[in-house]
Amino acid sequence: MNTDMARALDTFLEESRELLEQMEHILLAAESGCLVPDLHALFRCAHTIKGSAGLFGLEGVVRFTHGVESVLDRLRNGEIAFDPALSALLLECRDHIGALVRADCGGNAVPAAVGDGLTRRLQAWLSPAAPAAPLRPTAGEPVAASGGGLLGGADHWHLSLRFGLDVLRHGMDPLSFIHYLGQCGEIVHLETLHEGLPGWRDYDPESCYLGFEIDFKSEASKEEIEEIFDFVRGDATVRILPPHSRVVEAAVVDAALDKQKRGEERKALEARSLKVPSERLDQLIDRVGELVIAGAATQILAEASRQPALKESAANLLRLVEDIRDTTLKLRMVPIGEVFSRFPRVVRDVARELGKDIELKIGGADTELDKSMVEKIADPLTHMVRNAIDHGIEPEAVRLAAGKPGRGTLRLDAYHDSGGIVIEVADDGGGLDCGRILQKARERGLVGPDQHLSRPEIFRLILAPGFSTAERVTNLSGRGVGMDVVKSSVDALRGTLDIESEAGRGTVMRICLPLTLAIIDGFQVALGNNIYIVPLDMVVECIELPPDPGAEYLNLRDEILPLVRLRSLFEIEGPAPARQNVVVVRLGRRKAGLVVDRLLGEFQTVIKPLSKIFDRLQGVGGSTILGSGQVALIVDVPALLGLAARRAEAGEPAG
Amino acid sequence: MSKTIMIVDDSASLRQVVSMTLKGAGYEVIEACDGRDALAKLKGQRVHLVISDVNMPNLDGIGFVQELKKDPSYKFTPVIMLTTEAQEARKQEGQAAGARAWVVKPFQPQQMLGAVAKLVM
Amino acid sequence: MALRILDIRPGACLAALEGELTVYQAAALRGEIERLAREHPVLEIDLAGATDADTAGLQLMLMAKRLAGATVRFVNHSPVVLRLLELSNLARAIGDPLVLLSPRNAAATEEKT
Numbered sequence: 001m002n003t004d005m006a007r008a009l010d011t012f013l014e015e016s017r018e019l020l021e022q023m024e025h026i027l028l029a030a031e032s033g034c035l036v037p038d039l040h041a042l043f044r045c046a047h048t049i050k051g052s053a054g055l056f057g058l059e060g061v062v063r064f065t066h067g068v069e070s071v072l073d074r075l076r077n078g079e080i081a082f083d084p085a086l087s088a089l090l091l092e093c094r095d096h097i098g099a100l101v102r103a104d105c106g107g108n109a110v111p112a113a114v115g116d117g118l119t120r121r122l123q124a125w126l127s128p129a130a131p132a133a134p135l136r137p138t139a140g141e142p143v144a145a146s147g148g149g150l151l152g153g154a155d156h157w158h159l160s161l162r163f164g165l166d167v168l169r170h171g172m173d174p175l176s177f178i179h180y181l182g183q184c185g186e187i188v189h190l191e192t193l194h195e196g197l198p199g200w201r202d203y204d205p206e207s208c209y210l211g212f213e214i215d216f217k218s219e220a221s222k223e224e225i226e227e228i229f230d231f232v233r234g235d236a237t238v239r240i241l242p243p244h245s246r247v248v249e250a251a252v253v254d255a256a257l258d259k260q261k262r263g264e265e266r267k268a269l270e271a272r273s274l275k276v277p278s279e280r281l282d283q284l285i286d287r288v289g290e291l292v293i294a295g296a297a298t299q300i301l302a303e304a305s306r307q308p309a310l311k312e313s314a315a316n317l318l319r320l321v322e323d324i325r326d327t328t329l330k331l332r333m334v335p336i337g338e339v340f341s342r343f344p345r346v347v348r349d350v351a352r353e354l355g356k357d358i359e360l361k362i363g364g365a366d367t368e369l370d371k372s373m374v375e376k377i378a379d380p381l382t383h384m385v386r387n388a389i390d391h392g393i394e395p396e397a398v399r400l401a402a403g404k405p406g407r408g409t410l411r412l413d414a415y416h417d418s419g420g421i422v423i424e425v426a427d428d429g430g431g432l433d434c435g436r437i438l439q440k441a442r443e444r445g446l447v448g449p450d451q452h453l454s455r456p457e458i459f460r461l462i463l464a465p466g467f468s469t470a471e472r473v474t475n476l477s478g479r480g481v482g483m484d485v486v487k488s489s490v491d492a493l494r495g496t497l498d499i500e501s502e503a504g505r506g507t508v509m510r511i512c513l514p515l516t517l518a519i520i521d522g523f524q525v526a527l528g529n530n531i532y533i534v535p536l537d538m539v540v541e542c543i544e545l546p547p548d549p550g551a552e553y554l555n556l557r558d559e560i561l562p563l564v565r566l567r568s569l570f571e572i573e574g575p576a577p578a579r580q581n582v583v584v585v586r587l588g589r590r591k592a593g594l595v596v597d598r599l600l601g602e603f604q605t606v607i608k609p610l611s612k613i614f615d616r617l618q619g620v621g622g623s624t625i626l627g628s629g630q631v632a633l634i635v636d637v638p639a640l641l642g643l644a645a646r647r648a649e650a651g652e653p654a655g
Numbered sequence: 656m657s658k659t660i661m662i663v664d665d666s667a668s669l670r671q672v673v674s675m676t677l678k679g680a681g682y683e684v685i686e687a688c689d690g691r692d693a694l695a696k697l698k699g700q701r702v703h704l705v706i707s708d709v710n711m712p713n714l715d716g717i718g719f720v721q722e723l724k725k726d727p728s729y730k731f732t733p734v735i736m737l738t739t740e741a742q743e744a745r746k747q748e749g750q751a752a753g754a755r756a757w758v759v760k761p762f763q764p765q766q767m768l769g770a771v772a773k774l775v776m
Numbered sequence: 777m778a779l780r781i782l783d784i785r786p787g788a789c790l791a792a793l794e795g796e797l798t799v800y801q802a803a804a805l806r807g808e809i810e811r812l813a814r815e816h817p818v819l820e821i822d823l824a825g826a827t828d829a830d831t832a833g834l835q836l837m838l839m840a841k842r843l844a845g846a847t848v849r850f851v852n853h854s855p856v857v858l859r860l861l862e863l864s865n866l867a868r869a870i871g872d873p874l875v876l877l878s879p880r881n882a883a884a885t886e887e888k889t
Contacts, residue, residue, distance in 0.1 A: 168799045170755045171733035173830045175863055176776045182863070183772065192864040194838050200810070203839055205802030205832055206731075212864075231756040231773060731799045776830070 009105060012053070016101050019045040021341075023094045028344050031087040039076035040242050044221070046072050049097060058104040061097065064115045068093045071125045076243065077155045080125055089125075091345075093118050156188050156217040157225060158241040165207040167235040174236070178212060181228055185218025278371065281331055288321075288328045293624070295321040296603070332372070336414045336423065337365030339378045343385055343412060350389045357396060357407045358389055364414035369421045373493055373513055377423065380489040384425040384509050385410065387483065392429035392507050402504065404428070417512070420495075420537070422588055426508040432501040434458050440467070456645070459499040463487040494621055496587055496638045512588035512638070522624070522634065524600035525583060527572045531632040533603065533624065534594065538585045538637045542599050545580040554582060554593045562644040565595040566635070569619055585637050592644040594635065619643070658703040658775045659683040663693040663719065664737065665711045673706065676764040677771065690714025690722070699728050703775050706735045706767075707754075709745050717745065720752040733774040737762075778804045779812065782822065789816035797826040797833030797857060805836055813846035824852040829860045837870055 023045045030037035046069040053061035068090070074080045096118055099110045159181075163174045181187065193211035197203070218225065222240055229238045295318045302314035340362050351358040393399075393408035400406050411426040434455060441447040441461045453461075461467060465484040490497045495513035514535065522533035543556070554561045561584065567576055582593040603626070621636030660682045662673045667688070674684045685702065687693035689711040705723065709716035716736055723729045734754040738746060746757065758770050778801045779791040789812050795801055813819050821840075826833075840848040850872045853861070861867045 168731060168830075168832050170753070171731050172755060172774065173733075173776065173799075173832075175831045175834065175860060177773050179776045179863060180769075180773045190863070190865045192834075192866050192869070194835075194866075194869065197835065197838060197842070200839065200843060203806070205806040205836055205839075206799055208831060209835060210831060228773065231770075235755070728800075 013101065013105050016049050016053075017098075019049055020094055020098050020101075024091065024345055025341075027087050027091050027094065028348065030082045031084065031091075031348070037082065039072070043069065043072040043076045046097075047221070049101070053101070053104075058101070060115075061100045061104060064093075064100055064119065065097055067119050067122045067126075068097065071122050074125065086125060089118070089121055093122065155243050156215050157185075157222075157243055159214040159216055159225070160211070160237075160239040160241075161214065161229070162211040162237040163208045163232070164235040165204075165209070167208045167232060168206055170235055172232050172235060174208060174210060174212070174232075177229060177232065178214070181214070181216065181225075184220055184224075184228060185216055188215040188217050190214045285328055285332070288325050291321050292325055293626075296626070329370075332370050333368040334371050334374055335366045335368050336374060336377075336421070337362075339374055339381060340365045340412055340414070342378070342382075346382060346385055347389065347410060350386055354390060355395075356389065356393060358393060359407055359409050361409060361411045362413075363411065367414040367416060367421060369513065373421075376489065376493055377511070377513065380486040380511070381412075381423065381425065383483070383486050385412070388425055388427040388429070388507065388509075392427035394430045398430070402430075417588065420512050420514050420587060423511045423513070424508055426506060428506040431503040431505055431507055432459055432462070432499070433503070437461050456499070459501060460646075462499070463497065491639075494636060494638050496590060496642060498588060498590070510588060514638075522603050522632075523583065524603045524632070525566075525581075525594075525596040526598040526600055527566055527570060527596055528574050530570075530572065531600065531626065531630060532566065532570075532596070533632050533634045534583055534585060535634070535637060536602060538587055540584040540586045540591070543582050543584070545582050545595055556584065556593070559591075561591055561593045562647065563593045563595055564619075564640050564644050566619075567595065567597070569640075585641070587638055587641055590641040590645060592641050594640065657681055657683050659685065659701060660704045660706065660771065660775070661685040661687060661693060661697070661702050662706045663687045663690065663711070663716070664706075664708040665689055666708075669708075672764060673767060676767060680768055680771075682771070682775070690716065690719030693719055694722055697723075697726075697729070699726075702729065702732055704733050704735065704771060705729075706737065706758075706771075708737045709749065716754075717748045717752050720749060720754050724753040735770055735774070779808045779821065781812075784816070787816065788818040788820065790820045790822065792822040792825055794825050795827060797823065797829040797836070799830055799832035802832040802836055806839075809836075809840050809843070809848065813840075813843050813848060816846070818847045818849070820849045820851055822852045823850050823857050824854050826854040826857050829854075829856045833857075834860055834864055834866065838866070841870055 023042060026037050026039075026042045026045075046065055050062055050065040050069055053065065071080070071086075071090070075082070075086075080086070096110070096115055099107075100115070102108070103110045161174070161178075167174060178187070178190070191213045193213065194209070196209040196211060198209065216225070222242060225240055226238065229236060232238075295314075299314045299318050302310045305311070343362070344360055347358055347360040388410055389408075393410065394402070394404075396406040399408065409428045411424065413422075413424040413426070415422055437458050438447065438453065438461075441458075441464075442449060444467070446461060446464055446467070447453060463483050463486070467484065487497055490511055490513070493513050495511055498510040498512070499507065500510070501507040514537075521536040523536045523539050525532050525534060546554070552563055554563050563582070566572075577597050580595055580597055581599050582595055583599070584591065584593050619636050619640050620633045621639065622634040624632055624634060626632050660677055662670050662677070662684060663686075664670050664673075665688050670686045670688070674686055677684050685696055687696050690707075691713040693705075693707070694714070705720075707716045707719055711719075714722070720734055720736075723732065723734070733756060735756040735758055736746075736749045736754045737760055738749075738757055739760050749757075756770060756774060758767060778793060778795060780794050781789060781791050783790040791808075791812060793805070797805070809819065809821075819840075837850060840850075850857075850870070853872075861870065
């Protein structure tokens with residue numbers, strides 16, 4: 001395959017992925033019954049995929065999609081109606097199309113039997129005996145509709161044509177276009193509007209005063225119909241209403257036209273955005289990182305030079321660099337809704353499989369975070385959601401017996417908090433059973449028979465590898481994989497995972513992640529001669545350490561904070577200074593005090609990935625080069641908070 | 656009464672294909688190899704549509720359409736101009752001269768028939 | 777002359793259209809219809825000879841029907857005119873009795889054009 005073709009195929013892959021996503025959206029909307037599904041869009045999705053697949057000779061995709069398209073066509077024409085069986089079948093078909101496309105583009109082959117089975121099931125909806133139900137209520141339909149008049153019948157296009165005065169002078173004959181239209185489909189009804197004709201005195205026989213309202217039945221797409229009037233684009237107003245648009249009164253027509261226009265505007269807006277390969281973006285961010293360091297170095301030199309003009313110029317430069325940094329980082333930010341949008345389907349499928357009735361509530365879908373995080377958080381979140389449905393939410397009978405509504409609720413939420421993003425998966429199920437977790441942990445030897453654990457510690461046990469309390473193994477979870485995978489994924493993103501649970505009321509799993517992995521503002525601290533950097537957005541305040549050597553806790557305005565002594569953690573040699581300081585850090589709901597020698601102040605920091613040597617260095621999340629050329633290590637606050645929490649619960653000294 | 660269409664293009668093979676296609680669909684066809692040839696062959700006879708290339712020797716498509724539109728017999732005669740993708744500027748000129756319909760080369764014979772059918776009943 | 781006068785009776789004029797009922801003749805026809813209608817309260821126009829018709833011609837028929845102080849009638853519509861009236865669904869608006877195209881005639885018309 002030549003490169004042009006390969007590139008086109010890439011475009012097709014991307015395009016079909018988007019179309020399949022759209023199909024899923026529409027089908028889920030149809031199934032929930034809360035929205036009127038856009039059946040034409042649904043048809044178009046399948047139609048477009050089939051058409052493009054044909055261009056690439058993907059016969060399997062074309063053959064299978066053709067059957068789906070036929071059913072969707074009957075659906076949009078109102079010959080058949082949605083019911084749960086049909087929408088479920090169409091969802092399966094949609095998945096199969098995706099699998100076929102991937103298979104043809106180098107993915108795993110799909111067993112032919114799957115497609116054959118689906119095609120057979122689709123046949124039931126293609127036979128003429130299939131139940132034809134009216135798609136929409138007919139109440140309030142205009143009287144004209146019953147006579148097959150202009151504004152009634154729903155299964156055809158409606159065209160409004162208004163020709164400009166000069167169209168005839170330009171050599172165009174409106175009726176010739178209408179004649180041609182009649183060859184591209186069936187003109188069900190046509191009304192020539194001649195109210196625009198002037199009085200005899202003002203009548204110019206070479207001007208056109210006519211308009212036409214046409215009901216048009218055709219397989220053609222809107223684009224194809226629009227194309228018919230291409231030549232008179234400057235000489236006519238052409239409005240096209242798709243079939244099933246309820247044209248009841250002028251206001252509705254206008255609304256529909258507006259909507260059509262808005263859709264076009266949105267299209268135009270989309271066309272104004274660019275697709276950029278993410279590695280190019282990463283290169284840019286890397287360079288901006290270097291730029292920030294170079295800028296900081298320049299400023300240090302300028303400060304030392306004692307030349308006011310140079311100092312000012314360096315300060316300006318740094319401010320611009322900071323602007324560029326912020327803008328660049330924003331380029332990578334995407335709404336978490338990109339991930340959340342997959343969950344209606346996940347919840348539906350899992351709930352159906354388990355025979356549970358579950359409502360999914362999504363909040364904060366527009367909360368933004370780094371694109372790379374979005375990609376990496378999707379799988380852990382899916383695990384958590386499946387877990388919540390499987391283990392969290394009780395069967396309906398149990399819920400009813402407990403006086404709870406039979407329908408379970410699963411909540412997905414995202415919000416920004418203290419420089420990070422918090423993602424919550426909450427269910428209103430039975431809550432975690434401390435007793436059972438402890439019993440299971442003892443059976444597995446994770447906890448000694450006499451060992452006493454606090455509630456948070458017990459909850460955290462479910463994050464241990466291979467831990468599961470499920471009494472029966474289901475297809476979905478309960479096979480002992482899951483939460484430990486979630487935990488390590490969150491760790492890899494320098495985030496924290498907290499569990500809150502109340503018996504009978506439900507469980508909240510809370511992931512806190514830093515907003516970006518690339519660049520942070522840092523707060524510099526010194527331990528001996530070494531400089532460390534604490535991410536500034538996690539710093540709450542700094543105080544002097546009270547003179548109480550060996551204290552594990554700090555009483556800060558009646559709040560007990562665990563202390564992490566970085567000197568001992570990082571094995572700094574030499575005596576500590578007489579006076580030490582505490583940097584109070586927070587992520588999500590966890591707080592701790594980091595004990596350091598000296599506070600040096602704010603500094604821009606770029607995180608560079610640590611080399612392998614540092615992999616096992618606890619509490620360090622990255623490194624950066626200071627303006628002076630010195631290397632500084634970045635303190636991994638989430639890891640330290642985790643350490644502090646574990647030690648606090650275990651009653652051990654922290655750090 | 657069958658309709659008469661004039662095809663003006665310096666490529667003989669293109670004229671041939673278009674002419675064949677149109678005749679096959681029942682139209683009368685007059686062929687001309689450039690603008691000057693076209694004007695000479697018209698001489699006031701009724702033509703229902705003119706299909707003209709833009710780039711031609713002697714008298715090019717734009718000049719030809721300008722002349723054509725000056726003649727009262729062809730004042731209202733629709734013109735299809737044949738262009739390539741990269742001729743936006745020339746399109747403006749053609750528009751000013753009175754051409755409203757465009758077909759981009761290369762085209763399929765069926766495409767041409769569709770364009771013709773929109774303009775000639 | 778786009779209209780050829782066939783017969784003049786007291787109060788009425790019968791004329792035949794020669795050539796096209798199209799934008800090329802529309803201006804001339806407008807003038808002649810106006811003049812004849814001023815002289816004769818009833819103007820009957822025979823369209824049997826209309827070799828071609830278009831939107832401009834159709835407009836002219838509609839306008840003629842609105843002419844104040846005279847009655848203009850179109851008779852003997854040629855196949856092209858009938859086809860245009862059918863396409864525009866204006867037969868009723870224009871209101872003259874038509875000899876409808878039989879399917880065979882219609883097919884013949886299709887072939888011819």
